[in-house]
Amino acid sequence: MQGADWLIKDFLSVKNVLFFGIGGGGDVVTAAMLALAARREGYRAYIGSVVWERMSVDPVPGPIPIDELVGVHRIGRYSAMVKGSSRALRGGREVAFQASNVAQALNEEVAVVDLSAAAEGVAEGLAELIRELDVEAVVAVDVGGDVLAKGYEDELWSPLADAVGLAALVRARVQVQKVLAVHSIGADGELSPGYILERISTVSSLGGLLGARGITARDVEILERLLEHAHSEASRVQLEAFKGCWGQHVIRAGSREIECSPLQTITFFLDPYITLAVAPLAQAVLFTKSIKEARSILNSMGVYTELDLEEDAYTFMRKHGRLPRGDELRKLREEGRARLLFKALSRYSGHGEYGE
Structure with a gap:
């Protein structure tokens, strides 16, 4: 089967779909690729994402x-449509975020929602977009x-978004079909492809x-057209994999390695409700109202989390005048994880059976 004909009709009995990047950064690039594939099969497909940039683009945590x-069309309290000229004002500077870069590449508006308000904000933002765009399904x-x-995975760097x-996605109070799309497994240099396949x-x-x-x-x-404007190492991996990339490759300023293979060219489509049942992190943040909560x-x-790392990296940048690189970034992360462990042990020793 080719294109998006089977992609939608086999498990979505609708014609209007929002493809929505949930992880920040370059997830919107793949969401756009899938949306355009759907359009080639005659579907009405929209592109959207949360807005959280990599530190190299926006060092503000x-x-x-x-x-x-700025330069956006507000839909509701938690959502907006952005153009290629839209920008974010962060730390006294303008930031061209990836949703606006995709909008520029395609010369069309892209939907965004407010991740800073956590599950409540994203759920309400999705609901606002669904009503505004009259979509019948969301593919996250x-x-x-x-x-x-x-x-608990050692190489888990960015679980929060x-x-x-x-x-x-699960919490959004709208009567639409919902699908979770896991694309290009291991392309972000975190969990290994083998482990993700086990979870799938x-x-x-x-x-x-x-x-x-x-x-x-x-x-x-x-x-290739999207990546002329948007910046996403993880999304570029699938492109290289399609062209024959194989084996270990370094990304993220030398802080991570990926196992490049044809697996990065595949999208797995999952039921989000069943996935939530085996996803303890998503369960834990189901009713949150702010990203800090x-x-x-x-x-x-x-x-x-990635927010902890960004805050530690921002402190490093203010001290050294630049962002941490490679081993420096890994050291910051290991020190941060050690602090969390120390706090947990302190709580246990203070209140557990061995506490005084």
Whole structure:
């Protein structure tokens, strides 16, 4: 089967679909690729995402609130439509975020929601967009597969946005069909492809695997056009994999490695409700109202998040005049994880059976 004909008709009985990147950064690039594939099959497909940039684009910690976006058309309290000229005002400078870059590449508006308000904001923002755009289904896109993490994995770097995204998708109080798309597993240099496949198999054993799709030559043409404007190492991995990339490659300023293979060209489509049942991080942040509240909950579970890392990296930048690189970034992360462990042990020693 080719294109998006089977992609939608096999498990979505609708014609109007929002493809929505939940992980921040370049997830919107893959969401756009899938949306354009759907359009080639005659579907009315929209593109959207949360707004959280990588540190190299926006060193100010945390997702970008809707109120810090300029040149946008507000839909509601938690949502807006952005253009290629839209910008974010962050730390006294303008930031061209990836949703606006995709809008520029395609010469069309892209929808965004407010991740800074965590699950409540994203869920309400999705509801606002669904009503405004009259869509009948939401396909939430995660590039890499961290949305399937349990939280204790050593190489889990960015669990927060994905956990909130899955929680919000399930929580959104709208009568539409919902699908979770896990694309290009391991492309972000975090969880290994083998481990993510194991997690997908767990979802599948519960009846939650809806299907899978590989990218096509036409998708690659679209990706190349998008990546002329947008910046996403993880989204670029699928492009390289399609062209024959194999083996270990370094990304993220030398801080991470990926296992490049044809697996990065595949999208797995999952039932989000069944996925939530085996996703403890998303369960934990289901009713959060701010990204800091969500972060605190994951911290209490011993999970060091991308927000923690960004704050530590920002402190490093103010001291050294530049962002940390490679081993420096890994050291910051290990020190941060150690602090969380120390706090957990302190709480245990103070209140457990061995406390004084």
